[in-house]
Amino acid sequence: MSAEFSMTVNGRTVTVDVAADETLLHVLRDELLLTGAKEGCDEGECGACTVLVDGKPVDSCIYPAPAAAGRTVSTIEGLVGSDGSLTPIQRAFVDGFAVQCGFCTPGFVMTLTALIEENSKPTERDIREALSGNLCRCTGYSTIIDAVLTATEERS
Amino acid sequence: MSGSVGKSVPRLDAEPKVRGEAVYGVDFELTGTLYAALVLSPVPSGRIIGIDTSAAAAQAGVRAVVTAEDAPDLRSGLALDDEPLFASDTVHYEGEPIAAVVADSLKAARRAVSDVIVNIEESPPVASLEAALTEGAPLVHENWETFAPVPGLPEWPRQGNVVGEMTADPGGVDEAFAGADHIVEDVFVADRQYQAYLEPKSATAIYEEDRYTIHVSHQYPWNVRSRTARALGVNPSRIRVIGHHMGGGFGARLDVGLEPYAALLARLVRAPVKLVFDRSEDLLTCNSRENAIIRIRSGVMNDGRIVAREFLCDMDCGAYATDTVFLISIPIFLAGSVYEVPSTRVVARAVYTNTTPTGAFRGVSGTYLNFALERHTDNLANTIAMDRREFRIRNLMDDGHRMLNGQILTDAGIMRTAFAEVEAVAPWADMGKGPNRGVGMAATLWLTNPAPGQVTLKLDVDGTLGVITGASEIGTGAVAMGVRQIAADELGIDPRDVIVTMPDTDVQGHDGGAQGSRTTHIVGRAVREAGTGLREQVVRAGARLLGELPDDVEIGDGHVSVKGEWNRRVTLAEVATQALYDVGPLVASGSYATPTPKYDPDTAVGLLFPTFPTPTYHVHIAEVEVDPDTGLVTVLRYVVVQEVGKAITPEGVIGQIQGGVAQGIGYALYEGLQIGEDGRYRQRTLEAYRVPIALDVPRVEAVLLEHPDEEGPHGAKGAAEPPIVPVAAAIGNAIADATGGAINRIPITPEDVLDALAENRED
Amino acid sequence: MEFRTVGSIEEALACLADVGDEAQVVAGGTDVMIQHMRREINPSLFLYIGNLCEMEGLTKNGSHAIGALTTHRHLATDPLVVAAFPALAEAASTVGSWQTQEVGTLGGNLCNASPAADTVAPLLIADAQVELRRASGVRRLPLDEFLLGRRSTARLPDELLTAVTARPPGERCGETYLKLGRRSAMEVAIAGLAVRLTFDAVGNVESAKVAACAVAPRAYRAVEAESVLEGSRLEEGTVAEAGRALVDSATPIDDARASASYRRHVLPGLLVRAVATCRERAVEQR
Structure with a gap:
């Protein structure tokens, strides 16, 4: 039996009909063709699939899709402004050499977007703790942390 | 010319990546694609009694179930032709492909995989190096003698489970030992390391007009082409490989992976086929860094001189030879270098076991070789009660150092400068002070991969510069920053006006792949070669437009202008547009491969990788604190001094150092793919296989030592691979210093730390 | 299989009374989804209770009761929980990542009965009792008796773990x-x-x-x-x-x-x- 439900994704209401045990990640990628969220591990270890559900970061690879019924989902594709401009976090990633292979980047950006929503002036420790569930294999994290510090300094 | 080389210019591919728009291999889809999944051997060793595909074939949505019977009856490999596409009679490792299912959806394919019934009579696996090397051990391949080297590669010493042996014995080593004041012997063991790139492996193939087109995110599309061709028994020109954005690789995407399967299946079902691994399949089958055992013995004099050395290393290549028969050459470059050792014997072996084939991982074999050498160096110093840093300086090589292969390092003295730079930033006497703290140092040299590259530059009618190259952007920025900036400077234009292609083996000349830090050095040099030709054409065309002689005009700031008359100039767009109908498009090509350094082929037997081209020099220092109750280690400070030739993009190079050190910290402290007695991996997910997180990695301090290389573009050498090499050694030495006990294994577990502390208490 | 979202505890209990044997209760899904993908469980129904806000948070009504749907993030950051049960808050802050803490729940952690479940030990030192409801009634069981062993609890197929009561540390x-x-x-x-x-x-x-x-x-x-x-x-x-x-x-x-x-x-x-x-x-x- 499949599950039909509606949710708001990046400001648009969408209705999908998917397998009852489908994950939110697969609905986003395969049904809605929003491939910015990545499948890195499929078990909530790497954070490459991080999206925001009702503003909170979740691993969409282990989030039951029908549980998102009636909720608001934000993905990396929905972050940019209507004129295509980058958010301060995205801009700081680009300017601060915080992107290498980039496969983890959308997940990092989503987690950090939630972080600065909650805490506009995070310390380095706050940032490192918030990123516990996001693996980056390329950068060694320093440029990412500096990018957040830069973005939050410029914001305030 | 204003010039972008030497400046940190943000990479253009960062924007699509932060927007989530970049299309990676796993994101790529062709219309009408079918999906495939592999049936992997559930056991490490056994005889296949039968394969029943009928239940799987009957499942809804299943289009084909494919086994060895449907594949060419061929074995192929990187060095030795020993590996079939599908196991048919016997399985040699857990995870070996036995069959494939093609279905309408990935879910259907994966579901049907469990309906393929494989009946295997299990046999006890050869699960470890020790087991494989025991006298009378069962042979992993009873038919090993029938395997032939790949065409063009001469035979090398191999016998039974030892699939390769490299021996370098200059003679006189035993006599040199006899004259030593002390002889110190150590044994080191290293577990496997999984590359753990974030994008699991995938491949999409389509078969049209008797050719195979394969879409990949791969470090080395030209190798995919040749390896797929050999696996399928067709000419390389029948294969076209197109590269897409790549979610890391670190060596794991150098050899062929899922591509030949996707190609074969696409032909069999006459439709595009996409094959994607999930994380556990990826981990189980990945060509991880090999586990190894190193035995090292040195003779040392009371005055601190090292006089003799024996270096024995066994590397586990798993069930097939892969590239490990090349890697057994690496010890010859490291065992007698950095520190002068007049008399050194090296024997290294690649050994078959019933485990997943191992392969390239950043800093191939160097990570554990350096760990063994530098841990041993500490032990030598401690034996004669000499300060560890002083002992190193005492034995340091100089300009003109002769490596064990006879290759001369004319500029090896730069290592002294590197040690001095480390001292300036992190004074030895100030580091590692306080209870449970320690300091460790490690130095190495590393090569820049010499494989060829090719570039075509074209000046477009709008003044942008096209760079047509088969180079792959693995994430380092070597293409996105290095090649782009070097190309921009050829015409004095903004790097944002440079457009670089993605790899397509039908379009570009051969490229040696994103490996061994070669891209900036080799492809950058090819850009410069092409740039010389293009600039000549631009000057001629510009001069004609300006009504001047070529000698009287110059290129700069996006213009061709008359020398000395800055206001008489035409834009590059105007030049390119006019030239189009005067002389045709302005296009020039360049190629480069590093000439093989001089060496002495008589120094070793079985030396398949004979030289260490374009070496760079590295010194690392680490300060750690150990928790005496739990054995947990905190890396307090980490400093790298790296000789880079010339940094084309300094921030990019620093990013490589920080990332490489993070992987090295993972290798040293958290990772470790262990093989159980049953021949199976004990860590099978990213939960059990621990990659360092942001809280585990300190801010790595990096000092770039510029020392331009005559052959490199603007003097650049390789930079991205080596930062991982000395990390386990530096941290191991620091932990040994903090605990006062032996640290002889990678990864260094909390238990090892507690044991080292206990050992010290007993002393 | 079917995914059924319930709007009330009563609805959930009715469903469990009906098909409890085949149902897997799902809240955050962080354990369930992984086990399902690994085929360690094979339910015919996911009973989704994640919308039952009445099962969230700490209530002090004579005793201290924590709703089973209280997330780890809530436990780790809610000043009321941090003040009343500091060890539980510490434990919750160490469960997985921020992403899993946002959706993973206390009830899920207890029912999953992993030997390494972080929230169990701090509840054991707080003499915790679990509240198990079924359509026909409710029973309270010491947590110590609820946990039978690795991945095994005393919850019956028609029961829903609705809350945990525990005793905060007292004076001194x-x-x-x-x-x-x-x-x-x-x-x-x-x-x-x-x-x-x-x-x-x-x-x-x-x-x-x-x-x-x-x-x-x-x-x-x-x-x-x-x-x-x-x-x-x-x-x-x-x-x-x-x-x-x-x-x-x-x-x-x-x-x-x-x-x-x-x-x-x-x-x-x-x-x-x-x-x-x-x-x-x-x-x-x-």
């Missing part, structure tokens, strides 16, 4: 949860230890509660260690003796995360740190 009391993992976070505990010490007016340990996880098939109260500590003034020798008793009570296994001997080895050191923290907190509290 301090508690803490220490978790040992290789990485600085994102770890399944190699060993976890929750300790609650109540002191008398002159500083003797009046009552000691010690619970350990990841060193036995399920988290448990180390009563022998507790009795060594009780009545003492936490002298070095006494704590060491309690540490030995703690080690004796543990039955750890070798697994890919750590060896049994390492797990035993670290327990006394963790206990030393934990009792020191308890003492500090008890003093601060005064």
Whole structure:
């Protein structure tokens, strides 16, 4: 039996009909063709699939899709402004050499977007703790942390 | 010319990546694609009694179930032709492909995989190096003698489970030992390391007009082409490989992976086929860094001189030879270098076991070789009660150092400068002070991969510069920053006006792949070669437009202008547009491969990788604190001094150092793919296989030592691979210093730390 | 299979009464989805209870009750929880990542019954009881009796774990949860230890509660260690003796995360740190 439900994704209401045990990640990628969220591990270890559900970061690879019924989902594709401009976090990633292979980047950006929503002036420790569930294999994290510090300094 | 080389210019591919728009291999889809999944051997060793595909074939949505019977009856490999596409009679490792299912959806394919019934009579696996090397051990391949080297590669010493042996014995080593004041012997063991790139492996193939087109995110599309061709028994020109954005690789995407399967299946079902691994399949089958055992013995004099050395290393290549028969050459470059050792014997072996084939991982074999050498160096110093840093300086090589292969390092003295730079930033006497703290140092040299590259530059009618190259952007920025900036400077234009292609083996000349830090050095040099030709054409065309002689005009700031008359100039767009109908498009090509350094082929037997081209020099220092109750280690400070030739993009190079050190910290402290007695991996997910997180990695301090290389573009050498090499050694030495006990294994577990502390208490 | 979202506890109970045998209750899904993908479970129905807000948060109504749908993030950050159950808050803050803490729930952590479940040990030292409801009634069970073993609980197929009641530390009391993992976070505990010490007016340990996880098939109260500590003034020798008793009570296994001997080895050191923290907190509290 499949599950039909509606949710708001990046400001648009969408209705999908998917397998009852489908994950939110697969609905986003395969049904809605929003491939910015990545499948890195499929078990909530790497954070490459991080999206925001009702503003909170979740691993969409282990989030039951029908549980998102009636909720608001934000993905990396929905972050940019209507004129295509980058958010301060995205801009700081680009300017601060915080992107290498980039496969983890959308997940990092989503987690950090939630972080600065909650805490506009995070310390380095706050940032490192918030990123516990996001693996980056390329950068060694320093440029990412500096990018957040830069973005939050410029914001305030 | 204003010039972008030497400046940190943000990479253009960062924007699509932060927007989530970049299309990676796993994101790529062709219309009408079918999906495939592999049936992997559930056991490490056994005889296949039968394969029943009928239940799987009957499942809804299943289009084909494919086994060895449907594949060419061929074995192929990187060095030795020993590996079939599908196991048919016997399985040699857990995870070996036995069959494939093609279905309408990935879910259907994966579901049907469990309906393929494989009946295997299990046999006890050869699960470890020790087991494989025991006298009378069962042979992993009873038919090993029938395997032939790949065409063009001469035979090398191999016998039974030892699939390769490299021996370098200059003679006189035993006599040199006899004259030593002390002889110190150590044994080191290293577990496997999984590359753990974030994008699991995938491949999409389509078969049209008797050719195979394969879409990949791969470090080395030209190798995919040749390896797929050999696996399928067709000419390389029948294969076209197109590269897409790549979610890391670190060596794991150098050899062929899922591509030949996707190609074969696409032909069999006459439709595009996409094959994607999930994380556990990826981990189980990945060509991880090999586990190894190193035995090292040195003779040392009371005055601190090292006089003799024996270096024995066994590397586990798993069930097939892969590239490990090349890697057994690496010890010859490291065992007698950095520190002068007049008399050194090296024997290294690649050994078959019933485990997943191992392969390239950043800093191939160097990570554990350096760990063994530098841990041993500490032990030598401690034996004669000499300060560890002083002992190193005492034995340091100089300009003109002769490596064990006879290759001369004319500029090896730069290592002294590197040690001095480390001292300036992190004074030895100030580091590692306080209870449970320690300091460790490690130095190495590393090569820049010499494989060829090719570039075509074209000046477009709008003044942008096209760079047509088969180079792959693995994430380092070597293409996105290095090649782009070097190309921009050829015409004095903004790097944002440079457009670089993605790899397509039908379009570009051969490229040696994103490996061994070669891209900036080799492809950058090819850009410069092409740039010389293009600039000549631009000057001629510009001069004609300006009504001047070529000698009287110059290129700069996006213009061709008359020398000395800055206001008489035409834009590059105007030049390119006019030239189009005067002389045709302005296009020039360049190629480069590093000439093989001089060496002495008589120094070793079985030396398949004979030289260490374009070496760079590295010194690392680490300060750690150990928790005496739990054995947990905190890396307090980490400093790298790296000789880079010339940094084309300094921030990019620093990013490589920080990332490489993070992987090295993972290798040293958290990772470790262990093989159980049953021949199976004990860590099978990213939960059990621990990659360092942001809280585990300190801010790595990096000092770039510029020392331009005559052959490199603007003097650049390789930079991205080596930062991982000395990390386990530096941290191991620091932990040994903090605990006062032996640290002889990678990864260094909390238990090892507690044991080292206990050992010290007993002393 | 079917995904059924319920709008009330009653609806959930009716469903469980009907098809409880085949249903898997889902809240955050962080354990269930992984087990389902690995085919460790094979339910015909996902009963989704994640919208039942009445099962969220801490309520002080005579006793302290924590709704089963309270997320780990809520436990870790809600000032009420942090004040009432500091060890539980600490434990919740170590469960997985921010992403999993946002959706993973207390009830899920308990029902999953992992030997390494972080929230169990701090609840054991708080004399926690679970509230199990079914269409025909409700029963309360000490957490200690609810947990039967590795991945096994006393919950019946038609029951829903709705809340956990627990006793906060009282006067002159301090508690803490220490978790040992290789990485600085994102770890399944190699060993976890929750300790609650109540002191008398002159500083003797009046009552000691010690619970350990990841060193036995399920988290448990180390009563022998507790009795060594009780009545003492936490002298070095006494704590060491309690540490030995703690080690004796543990039955750890070798697994890919750590060896049994390492797990035993670290327990006394963790206990030393934990009792020191308890003492500090008890003093601060005064």
